[in-house]
Structures are given as structure tokens and as C-alpha cells.
Amino acid sequence: GAVVSQHPSWVICKSGTSVKIECRSLDFQATTMFWYRQFPKQSLMLMATSNEGSKATYEQGVEKDKFLINHASLTLSTLTVTSAHPEDSSFYICSAPTGSGTGELFFGEGSRLTVL
Amino acid sequence: QKEVEQNSGPLSVPEGAIASLNCTYSDRGSQSFFWYRQYSGKSPELIMSIYSNGDKEDGRFTAQLNKASQYVSLLIRDSQPSDSATYLCAVGQYNFNKFYFGSGTKLNVKP
Numbered sequence: 001g002a003v004v005s006q007h008p009s010w011v012i013c014k015s016g017t018s019v020k021i022e023c024r025s026l027d028f029q030a031t032t033m034f035w036y037r038q039f040p041k042q043s044l045m046l047m048a049t050s051n052e053g054s055k056a057t058y059e060q061g062v063e064k065d066k067f068l069i070n071h072a073s074l075t076l077s078t079l080t081v082t083s084a085h086p087e088d089s090s091f092y093i094c095s096a097p098t099g100s101g102t103g104e105l106f107f108g109e110g111s112r113l114t115v116l
Numbered sequence: 117q118k119e120v121e122q123n124s125g126p127l128s129v130p131e132g133a134i135a136s137l138n139c140t141y142s143d144r145g146s147q148s149f150f151w152y153r154q155y156s157g158k159s160p161e162l163i164m165s166i167y168s169n170g171d172k173e174d175g176r177f178t179a180q181l182n183k184a185s186q187y188v189s190l191l192i193r194d195s196q197p198s199d200s201a202t203y204l205c206a207v208g209q210y211n212f213n214k215f216y217f218g219s220g221t222k223l224n225v226k227p
Contacts, residue, residue, distance in 0.1 A: 006159075034215065043204065043219040044160070093159045102165060103148035103208045105215060110159040 003027050004096050006108025013084055014116055021079045021111045023094030029074035030096035034105070035067075038091040050077040084115040119143060120207050122218035130226050135192040137221050139205030142186070148208035149181055151190045153201045154220065160204055164190065195225040 003026040013019050023033055031052045036044040048069050049057040056069035068080040077096075081088055093110040097103055121140045129135045137151070148167055152160035164179040166172045166188065172179045178191040188207075192199055205218040 044217045046215075046217075049214075091157075103167075103215075104150065104162055104165050105206070105208075106162065107152075107159040112157075 004030075004094065004106045004108040006094055006111055008111055009109055010112040010114075012114045012116065015085050016083055018080055018082045019084055019113060021081075021092055021094075021113075023077045023079070023096070023108050025075045025096050028096075028098050030077075030099065031074060033071065033077040033094055033096045035069060035077075035079050036093045036095065038093060038110075044093065047079075052077075081113065084113070086115045089113055089115045119216035120205055120218040122203075122205050122221050124219055125222040126224050127221055128224045128226060129195050131195060131197060133195050133225075135195045135199065135223055135225070137190040137192075137203050137205075137223065139188045139190075139218055140186055141188070141205075141207045141216070143207070143209070143216075144183075144186065146186075146207045146209060149179070149188045150206040150208070150215075151177075151179060151188075152204040152206060152217075153199075154204055155201045163203075192223075195223075197225050197227050199223060200225045 005024045007022045033050040035047045037047050038044050046059050047062045050069045050071040052071045058064045071077040091112050095105045095107040151164045153163050154160040166179040166181045176193045180189045202220040202222045204220045206215050208215045
């Protein structure tokens with residue numbers, strides 16, 4: 001299957017700092033990437049859809065000024081959690097459809113963020 | 117009403133048995149249907165995709181789709197303890213620009 005790489009896999013930061021998470025499609029080009037957040041024992045919650053060359057589309061209730069998304073190229077999307085607070089601690093996962101017409105989504109390994 | 121509904125479980129089956137996981141969805145325009153497996157602390161991995169009514173088999177896994185009933189299921193034959201995980205049902209829209217996930221069903225396969 002297609003490979004989506006996410007980095008870092010885990011990060012610990014102090015409250016008030018910003019954290020950047022990268023998501024790369026390694027063997028295909030992704031014009032669209034999806035960012036999810038998952039709290040313990042809960043399902044995936046779509047935060048935003050990242051579109052190459054244009055602004056991201058945020059889901060209702062997700063603060064776009066807090067969760068900055070940049071889709072700089074066809075293989076890279078970044079999520080920056082600005083002024084992180086303990087309540088932002090979560091598992092952040094990116095995914096991308098391969099564009100093969102099957103609609104299959106492949107996920108990155110996820111990034112576990114802990115804000116102290 | 118949620119877009120995709122799943123029983124949260126846990127569903128417990130003995131090793132070697134058939135595990136049956138079910139999912140319903142609300143949007144009749146949905147075109148693509150997926151089952152993902154997620155181990156604790158890991159990201160989801162794709163198990164099966166299905167696009168047309170009927171059954172699709174891949175090894176021990178069989179996905180079943182009934183668009184009229186807006187129902188999709190996953191059967192796992194000869195369940196193994198390593199199958200113990202949370203199974204997520206996902207439904208995609210016609211142009212694959214939107215995916216909805218169910219809350220997942222936790223499966224426990226007892227040795």
C-alpha cells in the first residue's frame with residue numbers, strides 16, 4: 001500500500017509553545033490530506049482538510065488560528081499547534097487518499113502530543 | 117444523527133470463531149466503504165475496501181455491502197488473538213473528498 005510518513009511520532013512541550021507536525025506522502029502525490037485528532041478511547045475526529053496550494057478547510061469547532069495547516073507541496077502537509085495547552089494533548093493523525101480512484105485512505109503513524 | 121454508526125462493543129469471541137462487525141451509514145450518496153483496524157496507540161490500517169453491493173473476500177476477511185439498507189459489515193473467520201483491536205468503519209463520498217468514520221468496535225479474541 002501507499003506510504004504516509006508522519007513526524008515526530010511523539011512530542012512533549014511546555015504550555016504556550018508551538019509544535020509542528022509533518023505529514024509526507026512518500027510514494028504518491030497528495031493534493032489533499034486529512035488531519036485527525038483522537039483522544040483516548042475515542043474515535044477519529046476530522047479537524048481539517050489540507051489542500052495543496054490553497055487554504056485548508058476546517059471542521060466546525062476547530063480553531064483555524066490555533067491549528068495552522070500548510071500544504072506546501074504535493075507530498076507535504078504540516079499542522080502547527082500554536083500556543084499549545086494541556087487540553088491540546090492528543091494523538092494527531094494525518095491521512096491521504098492515493099488518488100488512484102479507489103478512495104482508499106492511508107494513514108501516517110500518528111503524533112502523540114503531550115503538553116505540560 | 118451520526119453519519120456512521122457502529123456498536124462500540126466490546127465484542128468478545130473465542131479463538132477460531134467468526135467475528136461479525138456491523139456498521140450503518142446515513143448518506144445514501146456514499147460511494148466507498150472501508151474497514152480499518154486500529155491497535156491501541158497506533159494509527160489505523162486499511163483492511164478492506166468495498167464499493168458495490170455484495171461480498172468481497174480477502175483471506176480471512178469478508179466485507180459485505182448492502183446499499184439499499186445502508187449497511188456494511190466485516191466478517192473475520194478463524195479469529196486470532198492478534199485480531200483483537202478496534203475496527204473502524206469509514207464511508208467516503210462520491211469524489212473521495214470527505215470521509216466519515218464510525219466510533220469503532222472493540223474486538224477481543226480470547227485464546
